[in-house]
Amino acid sequence: MPRFTHPRLEDVPLDLALHALADPNRLAMVARLAATERLSCTDAAPCESIPKSTLSNHLKLLRAAGLIETTQAGREMINTLRRAEFDQRFPGLLGAVLANRPA
Amino acid sequence: MPRFTHPRLEDVPLDLALHALADPNRLAMVARLAATERLSCTDAAPCESIPKSTLSNHLKLLRAAGLIETTQAGREMINTLRRAEFDQRFPGLLGAVLANRPA
DNA sequence: ATAATAGTTCGGCATTATTGAACTGTTGAA
């Protein structure tokens, strides 16, 4: 049973947050979660072609950056954006990034 | 004589810009340039301990991300932030990043 | 000319990222 560790936002350095967002696939996942609230890992995936293990790693990185929270629900893992906490930690950052994301 | 290539900002993808900013040393350099306008490479360096070749690479990356412009002046290279252009390309992004940078 | 300065480039090593394969745990069906 996977037990996920979620950092306190005050322990997340800016560099880590930027690095997490500095990848097209991860950013696409964040954008999806910003729009859809709750998504399983596969549903959060930006496309079908990305391997499961890669997807899992991306989500782990997003967790470590304080961007998402993952909880188990049956056999799927439900991911949600930690929007309020992240915005409090890094005011304006996520908004600016999402606003500048290519369509 | 090094001839630097500076991308058009519309050709800079968001990922590249974020990646350039997602490093403490590079971000510190950007912050310096935001405060000081014109700096040679060594003056832009965040600390004395960082090797020249590493510094040069960081600056190359910042150039590629459209963040700085480098011109030769005698034997030094003068770096300036392409602030207006960058802000036009990614509104609010650099401001948010700099505002959230640790002291 | 020579030496010092400012920085780039190159090449090798170290770190990080990607991904197939094997594994854990959960649900639904026979």
Add this chain to the structure above:
DNA sequence: TTCAACAGTTCAATAATGCCGAACTATTAT
């Protein structure tokens, strides 16, 4: 119940990046 399918994770090997010492280029000063 067992069995198979499903959702994801973990591991290990390979691929791709990053870092930095050493050698190099160009400029200025002596």
